[in-house]
Amino acid sequence: MTADISQKQRELAELRQQLAALEAEVATGTASDQWDHGKFYGTYYGTVGFVFGGIAAMVSLLANVVGAPIAGKNSLEIIRVYLTFPLGEKALGLTSAEGAQYVISDGTILALGCCLYIGTGMCLGVLFHWVICRFALNKGLVVRFAWGTVLAVLVWIINFYGILSWLQPMLFGGNWITDPEILPGWVALATHLVFGWTMALMAPLGEFQLYQRPTETQTSVTAQ
Numbered sequence: 001m002t003a004d005i006s007q008k009q010r011e012l013a014e015l016r017q018q019l020a021a022l023e024a025e026v027a028t029g030t031a032s033d034q035w036d037h038g039k040f041y042g043t044y045y046g047t048v049g050f051v052f053g054g055i056a057a058m059v060s061l062l063a064n065v066v067g068a069p070i071a072g073k074n075s076l077e078i079i080r081v082y083l084t085f086p087l088g089e090k091a092l093g094l095t096s097a098e099g100a101q102y103v104i105s106d107g108t109i110l111a112l113g114c115c116l117y118i119g120t121g122m123c124l125g126v127l128f129h130w131v132i133c134r135f136a137l138n139k140g141l142v143v144r145f146a147w148g149t150v151l152a153v154l155v156w157i158i159n160f161y162g163i164l165s166w167l168q169p170m171l172f173g174g175n176w177i178t179d180p181e182i183l184p185g186w187v188a189l190a191t192h193l194v195f196g197w198t199m200a201l202m203a204p205l206g207e208f209q210l211y212q213r214p215t216e217t218q219t220s221v222t223a224q
Helices: 002-033 041-066 077-082 084-093 096-103 106-136 141-173 185-206 216-223
Strands: none
Touching: 041 077, 041 084, 041 106, 041 185, 077 084, 084 106, 084 141, 106 141, 106 185, 141 185
16 A cells, blocks of 8 residues: 555656646747847838838828918929929929820829829838837837938938939939929928828837737636
């Protein structure tokens, strides 16, 4: 009888050791599967920025549509100027009598121009959201706005005066985008600033949040 008890005690001890080993393996596996809260997930923020960029582009476009008539311009003047890159000087005749020269109506071309404008904003949104969240996500609104302003000014200078100022004349024989008589510099800058400020304002909405699977207790409480 004593021998049986000793045998069972040894078997119980072995089972406890096996259980402890299994628990350690499970804990290690679970820990390795957890996301690191302190890590910056650039791919996630870039993806969110792609979506936010489209929204910010629509906001900046709306600001232009509302503000253009105040300056005595066509509501979609920014799109006409924007389309001079693929269409050249002909784009400036859209929504006028000259627009009838196109097989496709000028309204359709302007609609495509709006889509192209928003698509460009989506691409820029990746950069804006990534940088703002990387350096100012947990800062105040003023700091985020400062980052949005700096990025907007840099993108405006690089795009307009570092690239388009020589690329458009080389490809299409004119510099309608950077010509202040057609598109004043302050209008282009304001468009970029509205875009940057909108991205800064939306940045906290795109913060990475680790998904927590509900426990049995939480599930039962919710059911009640």
